[in-house]
Amino acid sequence: MEHSAILVAGGSGQRMQTDVPKQFLELAGMPVLVHTIRAFQQYDSEIELVVVLPNNELERWAGICKQYGLIDRVTAVAGGASRTASVRNGLVACKGMGLIGIHDGVRPFVSATLIGRCFAAAEQHGAAVPVVSIQESIREKLPDGRSRAEDRNRFVAIQTPQCFRAGILREAYEAFEGEATDDATVVEAAGHPISLVEGERNNLKLTTPLDLQLAALLIHSGIG
Amino acid sequence: MEHSAILVAGGSGQRMQTDVPKQFLELAGMPVLVHTIRAFQQYDSEIELVVVLPNNELERWAGICKQYGLIDRVTAVAGGASRTASVRNGLVACKGMGLIGIHDGVRPFVSATLIGRCFAAAEQHGAAVPVVSIQESIREKLPDGRSRAEDRNRFVAIQTPQCFRAGILREAYEAFEGEATDDATVVEAAGHPISLVEGERNNLKLTTPLDLQLAALLIHSGIG
Numbered sequence: 295m296e297h298s299a300i301l302v303a304g305g306s307g308q309r310m311q312t313d314v315p316k317q318f319l320e321l322a323g324m325p326v327l328v329h330t331i332r333a334f335q336q337y338d339s340e341i342e343l344v345v346v347l348p349n350n351e352l353e354r355w356a357g358i359c360k361q362y363g364l365i366d367r368v369t370a371v372a373g374g375a376s377r378t379a380s381v382r383n384g385l386v387a388c389k390g391m392g393l394i395g396i397h398d399g400v401r402p403f404v405s406a407t408l409i410g411r412c413f414a415a416a417e418q419h420g421a422a423v424p425v426v427s428i429q430e431s432i433r434e435k436l437p438d439g440r441s442r443a444e445d446r447n448r449f450v451a452i453q454t455p456q457c458f459r460a461g462i463l464r465e466a467y468e469a470f471e472g473e474a475t476d477d478a479t480v481v482e483a484a485g486h487p488i489s490l491v492e493g494e495r496n497n498l499k500l501t502t503p504l505d506l507q508l509a510a511l512l513i514h515s516g517i518g
Numbered sequence: 519m520e521h522s523a524i525l526v527a528g529g530s531g532q533r534m535q536t537d538v539p540k541q542f543l544e545l546a547g548m549p550v551l552v553h554t555i556r557a558f559q560q561y562d563s564e565i566e567l568v569v570v571l572p573n574n575e576l577e578r579w580a581g582i583c584k585q586y587g588l589i590d591r592v593t594a595v596a597g598g599a600s601r602t603a604s605v606r607n608g609l610v611a612c613k614g615m616g617l618i619g620i621h622d623g624v625r626p627f628v629s630a631t632l633i634g635r636c637f638a639a640a641e642q643h644g645a646a647v648p649v650v651s652i653q654e655s656i657r658e659k660l661p662d663g664r665s666r667a668e669d670r671n672r673f674v675a676i677q678t679p680q681c682f683r684a685g686i687l688r689e690a691y692e693a694f695e696g697e698a699t700d701d702a703t704v705v706e707a708a709g710h711p712i713s714l715v716e717g718e719r720n721n722l723k724l725t726t727p728l729d730l731q732l733a734a735l736l737i738h739s740g741i742g
Binding site: 423425428429430431432433434435440441442443444446448449450451452453474475476478479482487488490496499501504507508511512 | 647649652653654655656657658659664665666667668670672673674675676677698699700702703706711712714720723725728731732735736
């Protein structure tokens with residue numbers, strides 16, 4: 295089946311704290327989002343790529359595309375007011391009828407192996423997300439203000455790319471109302487079970503200035 | 519009330535992957551555990567400190583104590599086969615009758631402010647643990663092999679120091695059977711509610727070689 299990927303990078307941009315949004319910050323001399331794009335191209339050089347960006351960053355992105363030879367390789371669309379709205383816009387721009395992966399633009403360390411594992415599981419089961427174990431002890435907050443110990447082994451932490459057969463994903467987003475923090479939640483709401491795939495500890499989501507420093511360290515040490 | 523802290527650093531040592539256990543690895547020229555000790559001494563220069571170490575590391579620790587002027591300032595005891603057993607050994611060595619904090623020896627970035635906040639909450643409520651929000655989306659694994667989206671905001675991730683009135687903590691450990699990944703679970707099993715205190719994102723637990731590199735970065739950047 296053919297592959298498409300929607301790289302969600304920005305939404306409304308409300309949470310940015312730097313002049314340059316984090317997806318454009320440079321890691322080892324290259325914008326984070328370009329690292330992410332190259333990871334997907336390394337998996338499949340012909341993959342259809344759609345990036346969803348804040349509307350006011352499309353011009354900056356055009357310059358980056360020119361600089362890194364990405365014109366005609368990547369479609370850019372403006373995001374919406376929420377992650378869910380941004381993914382919807384990405385789906386409108388995405389032509390893929392095979393498998394669609396939705397990935398955080400600020401997870402540049404995703405490996406070709408992991409991308410392949412997620413697409414393969416999606417082809418087989420319809421919907422697949424990569425997960426890792428939760429490393430810290432957790433407690434559940436109760437409505438009365440108290441809390442109680444919870445077994446962290448009952449849960450997993452979700453990464454991306456979350457991969458789906460295109461039809462399942464599109465129908466699920468059409469039917470979905472409200473907001474979700476990830477796509478598996480949307481697809482699950484449409485009644486499709488989600489297949490869990492082993493994620494990668496290094497598939498970090500870069501959300502803070504500290505994360506960016508860590509990312510630079512990872513690249514420098516050859517891990518990223 | 520007087521303060522004591524039990525720094526749990528090693529247990530049986532089964533999970534160590536380096537020749538030098540991680541609590542002794544150097545960060546900015548000083549062993550991780552010495553950083554942790556200094557954080558507690560910065561909070562209260564008179565605090566009673568008990569470190570729990572693998573039995574076969576007590577000799578190495580004696581050398582470190584000499585080097586860093588910690589003899590007569592820190593009591594060292596051998597740990598047990600599990601975290602729970604190690605804390606029990608620490609409690610035997612701990613003379614404190616006031617407030618006791620139990621802290622991961624490999625969380626060197628704990629601030630004096632956070633230590634103070636936890637002890638204050640323990641003095642008021644009997645039992646207090648620092649928590650931070652969970653940053654990643656989570657799913658619950660179901661017994662039938664399926665999974666379902668779970669709201670991460672229902673849960674918090676647990677840090678240390680977990681602080682308690684000494685009597686509550688000692689009685690809880692006396693009554694507790696089995697193993698627990700943290701002390702709040704033990705105290706809760708004895709029927710005491712746990713007060714949640716705002717933790718610190720930088721209060722990292724150093725468990726992998728990558729964590730150590732990150733820690734060096736944090737110290738270098740002045741965050742740690």
